[in-house]
Amino acid sequence: MQNENDIITAVQSGDIEAFGTLVRAHQTRVRLVCLAFLGNAGEADDAAQEVFVRAFKGFENFKRDASFETWIIRIADNLCLDLLRARKRHRTESLDALLEQQGEIFEGFLSRIKDTGESSTYTPKDLEFLGRLFAALPEDDREILILREVEQLSYETIAERLRCSLDAVKGRLKRSRQNLINKCHPFIHK
């Protein structure tokens, strides 16, 4: 397999098809970021496509001082925040209601992921469910979980973004994880 740096050099020298390799390699993470922000699989997929198109248009701005993934997730982050600002607030279902209604689907999803070993592969139905689950999380929990678990930012970067101390980030993250565990663990043990 070609090294990512070589692929980036190829795109920068005009090889459009090489960009497809980058799309394929990073689409899951970008789609997850969009899904976590927007909470709707269709909307998230449209946004994720737009993220890659924007990245292609602005490829000359990619300076390699960070990884391609960091750069593209930053684009996804900005686009989703713009979309959220532009859209009217809409009612979302509660996590309890979602898990009560879709408990079997969630249970099946969790056991399938457990059985597949190292890497998880999402089906469109999984993404649809995940979107609803992200949307049902309390705002505070969702924000910190997106930054840490989906965008995989360091505690220091999260503290800068949220303008709070490192301890506050760790505390908030612990609480959010705890909340999610409390709601979801019955579906793991079943």
Place this chain on the structure above:
Amino acid sequence: MSDNQEEAIWQHLSKALFGGNRTTDESLFTYRVMDQVRRLEPVLQDIAWHRFLRWAIPMLGAGVAGLALAARAPSASLLMDNALFHQQSSDTGSLSSALQEE
């Protein structure tokens, strides 16, 4: 629930909810993106061409103007000759008047 149990549950949850690195429809997704990107190619080439022209035309203009000015200006050797000639005549003048006074 013990810390270890909690950690095990979190690892499982986190892997399921956030740890995926593939999707079953990644080919379709990539195809859609690349379809848009390929349609962008002529537009981007056009933008690149305009960007090139934006600096190439003034540079070309400056080059042509420089050449025109260089062709019209008196040559350096002529200027030097004049300067030397005037200097020489002035020196000669002052020398001859000085000689005449004596």
